Amino acid sequence: MGVQASNVTFAPWRWVIGSDMNDADDVRAVLAGDVDAYARLVDRYYDRCARYAVRMLGNRDDAEDALQATFLRAYRALARYKEQDKFSAWLYRILVNQCRSVAARRNHRDKVFIREEALLLNAPDRDRMWSGEDEEFVQRVLAELDPLLREAFVLKYIEELSYEEMATLTGVGISALKMRVKRACDRLRDRWERIKDE
Amino acid sequence: MSEQELHPNVEWIAREARRPVVLGAGARERLLDAIREEPLPERPSRVEWFTGRRRVALSPLVGAALAAGLVGIGVLAGRFSNDDGRDRDDRTAVGQPETVATAPSGQLPSNTDTVRVLKFVLVAPQAASVSVVGDFNGWDAKATMMTKTRTGGTWSVTMRIPAGRHLYAFVVDGKQWMADPSAPLAPDDGFGTPNSVALVGGSSS
Numbered sequence: 001m002g003v004q005a006s007n008v009t010f011a012p013w014r015w016v017i018g019s020d021m022n023d024a025d026d027v028r029a030v031l032a033g034d035v036d037a038y039a040r041l042v043d044r045y046y047d048r049c050a051r052y053a054v055r056m057l058g059n060r061d062d063a064e065d066a067l068q069a070t071f072l073r074a075y076r077a078l079a080r081y082k083e084q085d086k087f088s089a090w091l092y093r094i095l096v097n098q099c100r101s102v103a104a105r106r107n108h109r110d111k112v113f114i115r116e117e118a119l120l121l122n123a124p125d126r127d128r129m130w131s132g133e134d135e136e137f138v139q140r141v142l143a144e145l146d147p148l149l150r151e152a153f154v155l156k157y158i159e160e161l162s163y164e165e166m167a168t169l170t171g172v173g174i175s176a177l178k179m180r181v182k183r184a185c186d187r188l189r190d191r192w193e194r195i196k197d198e
Numbered sequence: 199m200s201e202q203e204l205h206p207n208v209e210w211i212a213r214e215a216r217r218p219v220v221l222g223a224g225a226r227e228r229l230l231d232a233i234r235e236e237p238l239p240e241r242p243s244r245v246e247w248f249t250g251r252r253r254v255a256l257s258p259l260v261g262a263a264l265a266a267g268l269v270g271i272g273v274l275a276g277r278f279s280n281d282d283g284r285d286r287d288d289r290t291a292v293g294q295p296e297t298v299a300t301a302p303s304g305q306l307p308s309n310t311d312t313v314r315v316l317k318f319v320l321v322a323p324q325a326a327s328v329s330v331v332g333d334f335n336g337w338d339a340k341a342t343m344m345t346k347t348r349t350g351g352t353w354s355v356t357m358r359i360p361a362g363r364h365l366y367a368f369v370v371d372g373k374q375w376m377a378d379p380s381a382p383l384a385p386d387d388g389f390g391t392p393n394s395v396a397l398v399g400g401s402s403s
Contacts, residue, residue, distance in 0.1 A: 033238055039230055046226055047218055054219040064225045071229055078239040080337055138214045157204070157212035168373045185208050192207045 023087035030078055038078075042071055045088060048159075049095050056099040056152045058143040066102045069086055070095045094171050096151070141191055144186055152180035153188070314398045316359050318366075320344065320378075323351025325370045332366030332393075334359050339369040365393040 023044070029037035049070060053063035074081075074091050081090050142150055155166045156177075163174045170177070204212065318330045328344040334357070335341040344353040366383050368376050377383055378394035 031239060035234060035238070038233055041231065042226065042233075046229075050221050051216075051219045054221075055215050060219070060221050064228075066222050067221070067225070068229050068232060072232060072236065075233050075236060076239055082336075082338060101222055127349075134214050135217070135219075141211060142215065154215070157208075158215045160216075164373075171375055172368075173374075185204065188208045188211055189205045192211075 027078060027081055027087060030075075038075055041087070041091075045091055046071075049091070051094060052154060052159060053099055055139070055142060055158055056147075056150060057102055058139050062106060063101050066095070066098045069102075070098045073098070080161075089165075089168065096155075096169055100147070100151075141188055143192065145187060149180050149184035149187065152177050153184035156181045278301065290367050314359055314361060315356060316396065316398065317354055317356045318344065318368075319352060319354045320370075321350075321352050322370055325351070327371055328353040329369045329372075330355060330357070330366055331369055331375075332364055332396075334366070339372060344368075359396070359398050361398050364396045364398060366396060367393045388403055 026037040026041050030041075046067070049067050050063060053066045053070075054060060056195070057063050057066060070091070073094050081087060121132065142154070145153065151170070152166070152172075155161050155169070160168070164176055166172070166177050167174050172180075217344045320328050320330075322328055325346075328346075329339050329342060330340050330342050334380040342355055342357060344355040346353050366378070368378065370376065377392040381394040382395060384395045
């Protein structure tokens with residue numbers, strides 16, 4: 001695996017589906033005519049949505065498209081958001097669906113990052129520093145998963161949602177989600193082993 | 199199924215994938231520019247929605263059903279597909295559904311040319327609560343709770359609905375949003391869950 005000079009200390013944040021009074025205030029402000037309040041909502045959730053979109057879609061161009069569609073749809077439908085619900089969960093549901101739509105429209109084989117499989121030969125090193133090659137490897141193995149398995153894996157182990165939260169977002173039953181996550185993990189592990197043996 | 203302990207290699211993949219990503223330069227600015235070009239979102243007026251008269255075009259099938267005094271909506275029959283992220287495991291959340299006959303609206307009073315009475319029915323024996331959401335109640339999951347029959351797992355609610363084309367769905371246990379498999383699905387609106395379509399006649403004659 002490649003190693004770059006920067007020693008980034010990374011504190012992973014998780015998507016928190018929780019009540020946020022600022023969100024409700026900003027939504028009310030937008031509906032009252034303050035467009036800039038929507039920029040605050042965008043700022044609050046843009047990075048988190050970007051990560052999900054990139055992990056799901058495998059490249060930044062499609063992810064940007066999905067993000068733009070997500071925030072525009074949410075803006076147009078803001079009157080449908082109910083304050084008793086979590087704005088983040090409502091937005092995330094739109095994002096999940098947009099990523100599904102983008103993935104369905106494209107020929108993802110033309111879009112995913114393709115790298116030499118030699119990148120995969122080294123075992124992971126827990127002390128290794130951040131590497132762009134590592135990201136491309138991660139994008140590749142995720143892209144090789146069936147979309148439903150990838151979605152479940154990303155929500156569970158990258159966004160670190162509970163199964164209850166995942167069920168709320170996706171409309172899929174918890175038992176089905178658990179099965180998808182398990183299959184995704186099995187396939188990722190098998191894929192890794194196969195590459196090492198090649 | 200209990201949560202599994204991740205294989206070290208899979209854990210490494212997950213850990214790497216949790217790193218933040220940066221989109222192309224100017225992506226956020228392009229998004230905000232696009233939003234500024236949009237008209238301001240407006241709150242719909244519920245009063246206007248419920249009192250406004252509407253002209254609607256009915257399909258021959260729906261017209262025939264209305265002429266016979268029948269409006270049946272809301273039967274959970276369990277058609278799920280993988281395309282929209284649902285599969286048959288979902289049904290376990292509400293128990294095995296079964297098809298039931300819906301009560302005809304002809305049994306119920308209908309007072310005006312522009313309002314009809316519809317009965318929504320859902321079979322969900324294991325559900326703790328069921329509500330119907332739609333454009334007629336502001337998509338509020340707490341606005342129209344359905345009542346469970348004393349025997350069986352049938353939930354129902356009767357509503358006065360203005361004539362027109364309406365989108366609706368069911369919300370089971372406050373969180374599981376599902377379309378009515380016995381009714382036509384609405385085109386995907388991008389909100390992650392499918393809705394059903396009800397066409398309600400606008401004339402009593």
